[in-house]
Amino acid sequence: MSDSDITMIGIMGRWQGGAGDRLKEAALSLFRTQGYDGTTVAEIAAAAGVTERTFFRHYADKREVLFVDQGEFERAFLTGLPETGADPMRLIAAVLDSAATLFPEQRRTWSRARQTVITTTVALQERELLKMSALAAALTRALTARGIDPTSAALAAESGVTVFRTAFTVWVDPAEDRTFPVIQQTVLARLHALIGQ
Amino acid sequence: MSDSDITMIGIMGRWQGGAGDRLKEAALSLFRTQGYDGTTVAEIAAAAGVTERTFFRHYADKREVLFVDQGEFERAFLTGLPETGADPMRLIAAVLDSAATLFPEQRRTWSRARQTVITTTVALQERELLKMSALAAALTRALTARGIDPTSAALAAESGVTVFRTAFTVWVDPAEDRTFPVIQQTVLARLHALIGQ
Incomplete structure (x- = not known):
């Protein structure tokens, strides 16, 4: 586990860690380290430990992941x-x-x-x-x-x-x-x- | 010249018809008749009587054409x-x-x-x-x-x-x-x- 991961777990601490929240956490971490354009949905899903299919059950596309319904x-x-x-x-x-x-x-x-x-x-x-x-x-x-x-x-x-x-x-x-x-x-x-x- | 063309010339009447204005006119006419998604830059340029290259000298992309600088x-x-x-x-x-x-x-x-x-x-x-x-x-x-x-x-x-x-x-x-x-x-x-x- 990297320092960056530990920071993000701290940031997201209040959330219970459902797949939707884990995807938000992973997306924010990746957007910060490698940029929005340089991050794919596949990478976000992998970092959150879920499939791309699960990503798309929660969010229509990459642009939606940091927004609430x-x-x-x-x-x-x-x-x-x-x-x-x-x-x-x-x-x-x-x-x-x-x-x-x-x-x-x-x-x-x-x-x-x-x-x-x-x-x-x-x-x-x-x-x-x-x-x-x-x-x-x-x-x-x-x-x-x-x-x-x-x-x-x-x-x-x-x-x-x-x-x-x-x-x-x-x-x-x-x-x-x-x-x-x-x-x-x-x-x-x-x-x-x-x-x- | 179709009725729609005549209407648009009426709408744009105050403009002198430089390439930038003709492109706006053509774009608006096409967006209205066939939709924004259904219209290409090539079609807008052709309707304005200019090349695609001229389009891109005036506007960065299709989304920009209806906006002033x-x-x-x-x-x-x-x-x-x-x-x-x-x-x-x-x-x-x-x-x-x-x-x-x-x-x-x-x-x-x-x-x-x-x-x-x-x-x-x-x-x-x-x-x-x-x-x-x-x-x-x-x-x-x-x-x-x-x-x-x-x-x-x-x-x-x-x-x-x-x-x-x-x-x-x-x-x-x-x-x-x-x-x-x-x-x-x-x-x-x-x-x-x-x-x-």
Whole structure:
């Protein structure tokens, strides 16, 4: 077992080691050491101790392996949508509080490692942007279903995604030690201060 | 000359018909009739009356042909950045006014046709998202260069891009007839009303 393997087991420690998680772990380790383009699905599967067939049962292709299921991701936000209320930014604030549970402290080392790979790989940046775009569309639909007009719904949803992404960027900064919920609330307050002038 | 060709010449009427513009025209026409995936660079070049070599002098690949040069796109925003001033959202408002010149009324028919292709083609949606992400990064850099802190700069820049994209979506709606500058100012005012609460 190499030092790099030991580091990755440390990073992934909180996960129980199902095949899907082992594949994520193996993929991140390989992407970091030999680059995204230089890594094949066969190598990821071999490093995780599974067959390629198992890889493709979990992920559609190499680009998907570092991403959680989009439906699961969106549900982490939408479960926080209050049953009542019509002020778009209050609804968004509740949704963001709910999404903060996606990033407990024990996930931070993994998220930092993942982020270094994503920011240096155009294909993964595109995938990340699509994920955020689909999230904004889902939040827009949820707000319009509440009777909020489409333009206000889109602006509130996009603003929520902006706050979430900005908070995430701060959270994975190696020099930052505040928790995700604290950072996100600070960023949301900053947005209100900036735009409320 | 088919009816479809005549329609496209009408759509592109304002352009003078340099090879780059003829390639855009041919690409949009082919993407609409036979789909993005079903269209090759060779077909686009042939329809524009140029060689493939000429295509690749203008565009890196098929995905690029419906997009303007990123530097040119960003300059349309950044030329509007006032020489002085430190309030991030005032700077962004000026930048958005400047960018509105990208969309005169004579471009509207073309923009509507282009949008129908982009919204139905994942590869082009990804390209569009990358373009907007790079724009937000450029605006963030311009604001931080003014001494604005990175988080405020990112939030203001992302909010500006949100207003721009939302205004564009409204502008290309077939049922909408207000001009781009009017729509964009309305959307910006809506954002202030929403978030300033």
